Each structure stands twice: as C-alpha cells, then as structure tokens.
Amino acid sequence: MLKKPTYEELEQRVKELKIEAIKLKQAEDALRESEEKYRTVLESSPAPIVVYDMEGNLVYFNPAFTSAYGWTLEECVGKKMNNFVPDESWPETKMAIDKLLSGEGFSGIETTRYTKKGDIRYVRMGGSVYRNFEGIPVGTIAIQYDITEHKKAEHALRESEERLRAIFEASADPIVVYDTQGYPQYLNPAFTHVFGWTLGELEGRLIPFVPDNEKERISAGIRYLYDNYYGNGEALRVE
Missing domain, CATH: 3.30.450.20 (PAS domain)
Structure with missing residues (x-):
C-alpha cells in the first residue's frame, strides 16, 4: 500500500513544480528572444538568405531574396527551388548540396541563378547546416552575394584586352x-x-x-x- 504524502511533502512538491514552471517559462522566453534576434539578422541582411529543410524544401527566405529574385515567400514555401537553378549551374550546385547533406559547410562557390523574370544573376555562395538542440541536422542555410556587375566588368575588361591585343598583333x-x-x-x-x-x-x-x-x-x-x-x-x- 502506497504511503500517503504528508502535507509538508505536497507543499515541497508544489514548490518544485513552481520552480520548474518558472525555469520552463524562462527557457521559452530565451528561445523566443533568440529566434527573434536571428530573424532580425536575417530580415535586415542585404544579402539573400535561403533556409531549406533536409529534404531540400524551402522553409524561409529573407526580404533581400525577394528584392533580388522577385519571388515571395508565400509562393515558394514548402517547395523545391529547382526552377531557380539554370541547367548549366547544377554541377556546382549539386556539389554544394552534397557538402551540406554530409554535414559540411561550404563557401566561395561561384554560380548563376535565375530571377523570376528569367534574368541570370551571377552569385558567390556560402552555406552551412543548422542543427536542433540534440545536434541532429534539421536544415540548411545558404547566403548569396550578387557578383553580376563584377562579372560584367571582368568580361568587359577581357574584351578590351582582346581588342588591344588584336590591334598590337596587326600593327x-x-x-x-x-x-x-x-x-x-x-x-x-x-x-x-x-x-x-x-x-x-x-x-x-x-x-x-x-x-x-x-x-x-x-x-x-x-x-x-x-x-x-x-x-x-x-x-x-x-x-
């Protein structure tokens, strides 16, 4: 037969539950504050940032992504962004994906991406895996820096050098x-x-x-x- 708890034991247990409830509330507040802080960082970043789950479905992208590429979060969330990647850019994109799925990060990969209107943008990408509190990978984050103007300048310089060389060769x-x-x-x-x-x-x-x-x-x-x-x-x- 179980021993009936005394009043003092019940009172002690109530105190413990109150302390646990306070700690839980503090943890929830800290988590919410952390989420808000990171969301603020994402929202204010001038560079497009994309978050995927481990199956490659879109979870989130920031306003800079919408400004750069034209898609809204509402029309893309839960979908794979395959139409965002030109066919010729899949080799380096797959290499980046494989690194992320193996738990590695990557940086400095140069590739191209489509805008919603079909324009090509040159980008330099970096990415990493994010994990839950148990250390299990639950998604990936990729950041993209637009280098289109830089690439155009490189192309113009190369064309200028080739024209100058042609003039020199013919002189x-x-x-x-x-x-x-x-x-x-x-x-x-x-x-x-x-x-x-x-x-x-x-x-x-x-x-x-x-x-x-x-x-x-x-x-x-x-x-x-x-x-x-x-x-x-x-x-x-x-x-």
Whole structure:
C-alpha cells in the first residue's frame, strides 16, 4: 500500500513544480528572444538568405531574396527551388548540396541563378547546416552575394584586352609592353620580325637593344614617362 504524502511533502512538491514552471517559462522566453534576434539578422541582411529543410524544401527566405529574385515567400514555401537553378549551374550546385547533406559547410562557390523574370544573376555562395538542440541536422542555410556587375566588368575588361591585343598583333610597327621595372611583358610579331627576339628569350631580362650611347637618353625618357604620364594614357614619343 502506497504511503500517503504528508502535507509538508505536497507543499515541497508544489514548490518544485513552481520552480520548474518558472525555469520552463524562462527557457521559452530565451528561445523566443533568440529566434527573434536571428530573424532580425536575417530580415535586415542585404544579402539573400535561403533556409531549406533536409529534404531540400524551402522553409524561409529573407526580404533581400525577394528584392533580388522577385519571388515571395508565400509562393515558394514548402517547395523545391529547382526552377531557380539554370541547367548549366547544377554541377556546382549539386556539389554544394552534397557538402551540406554530409554535414559540411561550404563557401566561395561561384554560380548563376535565375530571377523570376528569367534574368541570370551571377552569385558567390556560402552555406552551412543548422542543427536542433540534440545536434541532429534539421536544415540548411545558404547566403548569396550578387557578383553580376563584377562579372560584367571582368568580361568587359577581357574584351578590351582582346581588342588591344588584336590591334598590337596587326600593327606593322614594333610594339613592346613593359612592366614598371622595365621588363618586357609582351612583344608583337612586328617586333620579333624587326629585332629577332621572341618574348620567351627576353622574359625576366632588360631588352639589350638600346645602344650604349642612347641608354641615358632613353632612361631619362622612361623616367619622365612614369613621373608625368603614367596612368593617364598620354603617349611619349622617343625618336
């Protein structure tokens, strides 16, 4: 037969339950405060941030994602964002997904993404797994930095360099491109035709084609070029 608890024992148990209730309330408040803090960080981030569950279904994305890509959270939550990834971008995307599913993070992956309108954006991505209080992975977070303008600038620079090289290659006049130390970085075919040297023969060397009696004058001209014209595109002609 069970012993009937005394009044003092009941009173002690009530006190313990009250303490447990207070601790539970404090834990709930702390959890809610933590969730609000992280949500504030996500909401205020200028970079698009996407949260998925471990099955790849969308759980959340921040306002920056909507601004960048056009989709709203309401039309995407619970769905897979496969239409967001161009076909040619799946290899690096799958590599990132595999890393996340194995519990690893990743960073610095460059790829492309579609906007809702079908435009292509170049992005640099990073991602990590988030876990519950037991340490079990429950989802993934990916952050994307738009590098479209940077890629466009790189492309424009490459095109400019290719045009300039085509002009140099076609020129009938010998052309040499030097670094700031006076070492040749490029010789056009006309230079090789007139003087006989190839770039491979002269890399890391000062070109020995200036006569001794002209070296001082040429050196002075080069110094003047660097001191007065370097960087503004004006030419210095040496006769």
